Every structure is written in structure tokens, then in C-alpha cells.
Amino acid sequence: MxxxxxxxxxxxxxxxxxxxxxxxxxxxxxxxxxxxxAKPSTSEVSSILEQRILGANSEVDLQETGRVLSIGDGIARVYGLKNCQAEEMVEFSSGLKGMALNLEADNVGIVVFGNDRLIKEGDTVKRTGAIVDVPIGPGILGRVVDALGNPIDGKGPLETVGRSRVQVKAPGIL
Known part of the structure; x- marks a missing residue:
């Protein structure tokens, strides 16, 4: 040419x-x-490859994902989350969050935090690696919050003392 x-x-x-x-x-x-x-020499090719490899992003974001098998009554059955932990927070492709409760051999039962009509069969679900926790402390008294402790009363962010897991043993009466 x-x-x-x-x-x-x-x-x-x-x-x-x-x-x-x-x-x-x-x-x-x-x-x-x-x-x-012209043909590049072997040293030129190896130096170009070395630059490309060293310039590549070494941080790979590998996430375990699954697919929704069924959804109804606020419970999603998900296939593919093999290493999911009990009470672990998961995130659906619609942005909703849920908590893994029923861990079976072939699927995971997830309680959906929010309107399950936004989730459809076949949607992607990914693990977050975090156990579900909520804000605690005097700053939450009198406030209206959702299931995850996010304020929904329009009074601004919560002034919390700390965070606690959702499923904790209740303190003794005596």
C-alpha cells in the first residue's frame, strides 16, 4: 500500500x-x-512488553457474584454465592441491599431490605464481605430509620456513638 x-x-x-x-x-x-x-528487534519487543506489564493495574477487583433464581415476599433465592457468610450484606444489581440468612448447598436465601419488586429473576447479586450492622447510640433516639439504620425522617445524618451487628444475643435481665 x-x-x-x-x-x-x-x-x-x-x-x-x-x-x-x-x-x-x-x-x-x-x-x-x-x-x-522494518521489523522490531527482540530487545525492543521485550522492553515494550515489560512497560505494558509494569504499567498494568495490579489491583484486580474479583467479586463473587450470583444470580437471582426466584424472588417473592421479600426473600430472594440466589445461586452462585458459594462462600457467602450468614448475616453478610449483599447488593443486588438494582442497588438494593439484602442480608444472607439461609445458606444451603445450592442456593442462598436473602432477606431484601426494600421493595422486592425492583428485583427480577436473573439479576446479579454480589457479596460485600461485610456483616450487617446498624448505628447505635443516643443520637438515634427519636429518629425514624430504615432497616439498615439510614435516616428517613429528613432531619439530616445520624449522630451515632457506634455500630453494632444486627444479630446479637440480647443482654440478660438480671
């Missing part, structure tokens, strides 16, 4: 350009032919 370009461009340039420009065009055509037939 470069030979064809040089063959066509050279006569046109010779007729229409000044003598100084004719010399430059000839040099360009010669360089183009040399570039087309």
Missing part, C-alpha cells in the same frame, strides 16, 4: 512543487518504504 502511495504521490509532487520540496518528498517516500519493511 505504501508503495502505491509513493508511486502516485511522487509524479504529482514533482510536477506541482518547487525543487526543494521535490527532494523532501523523495526522502519521505524512501523513509516510508523503509518503515514498512
Amino acid at each position: 505504501l508503495r502505491n502511495v509513493a508511486r502516485i504521490a511522487r509524479p504529482l509532487a514533482v510536477r506541482s512543487l518547487a525543487p526543494a520540496a521535490r527532494v523532501n518528498l523523495g526522502a519521505i517516500a524512501t523513509a516510508a518504504r523503509g518503515y514498512a519493511s
Whole structure:
């Protein structure tokens, strides 16, 4: 292809350009032919590969995901979350969150925090690796919060003392 370009461009340039420009065009055509037939050396290839490998992002984000088998009454049955822990927070592709409760050999039962109509069969579910916890402390008294402790009363963020797991043994009466 470069030979064809040089063959066509050279006569046109010779007729229409000044003598100084004719010399430059000839040099360009010669360089183009040399570039087309040039092959990189082994050291050049290895240095390019080394730069590409070193420049690659070494942080790989591997997440365990599953698929919704069925959804109804606030419970989702999910296949594919083999290493999911009991009470672990999971996130659906719709953005809703849920808590893994029923761990079976072939699927996981997940309680959905929110409207389960936003979830459909086949949706993707990913593990978060975090056990479900909620804010605790005097700053939560008198506030209206959702199942995860997020304020829904319009009074701004919570002023909490700490966080506690959802499933904890209740303190003794005595």
C-alpha cells in the first residue's frame, strides 16, 4: 500500500512543487518504504512488553457474584454465592441491599431490605464481605430509620456513638 502511495504521490509532487520540496518528498517516500519493511528487534519487543506489564493495574477487583433464581415476599433465592457468610450484606444489581440468612448447598436465601419488586429473576447479586450492622447510640433516639439504620425522617445524618451487628444475643435481665 505504501508503495502505491509513493508511486502516485511522487509524479504529482514533482510536477506541482518547487525543487526543494521535490527532494523532501523523495526522502519521505524512501523513509516510508523503509518503515514498512522494518521489523522490531527482540530487545525492543521485550522492553515494550515489560512497560505494558509494569504499567498494568495490579489491583484486580474479583467479586463473587450470583444470580437471582426466584424472588417473592421479600426473600430472594440466589445461586452462585458459594462462600457467602450468614448475616453478610449483599447488593443486588438494582442497588438494593439484602442480608444472607439461609445458606444451603445450592442456593442462598436473602432477606431484601426494600421493595422486592425492583428485583427480577436473573439479576446479579454480589457479596460485600461485610456483616450487617446498624448505628447505635443516643443520637438515634427519636429518629425514624430504615432497616439498615439510614435516616428517613429528613432531619439530616445520624449522630451515632457506634455500630453494632444486627444479630446479637440480647443482654440478660438480671
